[in-house]
Amino acid sequence: MSFKNKQELDIALKIACVKKDFRLKKVINLCSVYCVKCEHLECKWWLRAVKVENSDRFYIKKYEKMHTCGSEHLTSHNPHATTKVIGAYFKDRYPEGKGPSTKDLKNSIRIELGCKVSYWKVWMGSEIAKSLVRGTHEHGYGVIDVYSHMLRTSNPGSKTALKIDENGRFKYFFVAYGAWILGFAQMRKVIAVDGTFLRSKYGGVLLSAVAQDAESYFSGGILHSRL
Ligand SMILES: [Zn+2]
Secondary structure (H helix, E strand, O other), rough: OOOOOOOHHHHHHHHHHHHHHOEEEEEEEOOOOOEEEOOOOOOOOOOEEEEEOOOEEEEEEEOOOOOOOOOOOOOOOOOOHHHHHHHHHHOOOOOOHHHOOOOHHHHHHHHHOOOOOOOOHHHHHHHHHHHHHOOOHHHHHHHHHHHHHHHHHHOOEEHHHHHHOOOOEEEEEEEEEEHHHHOOOOOOOOOOOEEOOOOOOOOEEEEEEEEEEEOOEEEEEEEEEEE
């Protein structure tokens, strides 16, 4: 069995451990070799994975199939059930970045992984799952400039404005598509301004200004600003 990289192997092992409620102990953690054993001293279970030459991939070279540590240590609180492991396991439940609520996810963790975790850990796990699907907020803000460029290239006549403060922090981003600008001349002389508070990690406000033409088609612009 092979894995994209060492991190993917590590997560897969931890998910398996959470499901069966065993604990891992890293024995060797080098660039090209990853060796783990069961944390239980007398247990014979171990696994050795090695890196494929000229690639990031790792494959399991040898492992002892059975745990001999018995089940007396089993609890519903497995230390490997970290936010990262929860995020990786449930990432497919968040297509488009939307998925189960924290309460539902908490239930799924209990049913599918057999462990109890705190509300905060569940919430953080869902945030990680979402960021694995659609990228992190930081990455999103980091590529606004590239997005603006692509937008202006593929929608000629579009206007964008990105403002950052003296510390390089995001201040606001404005966008009006070329088609909106072109159509604006035909709009009725009423502009509706609306806004909403963004409740994601970095907050902010989203403002829109729209107008309607005689046939109720819309035109306008959107501004996202930091609070
Ligand atoms: Zn064991």
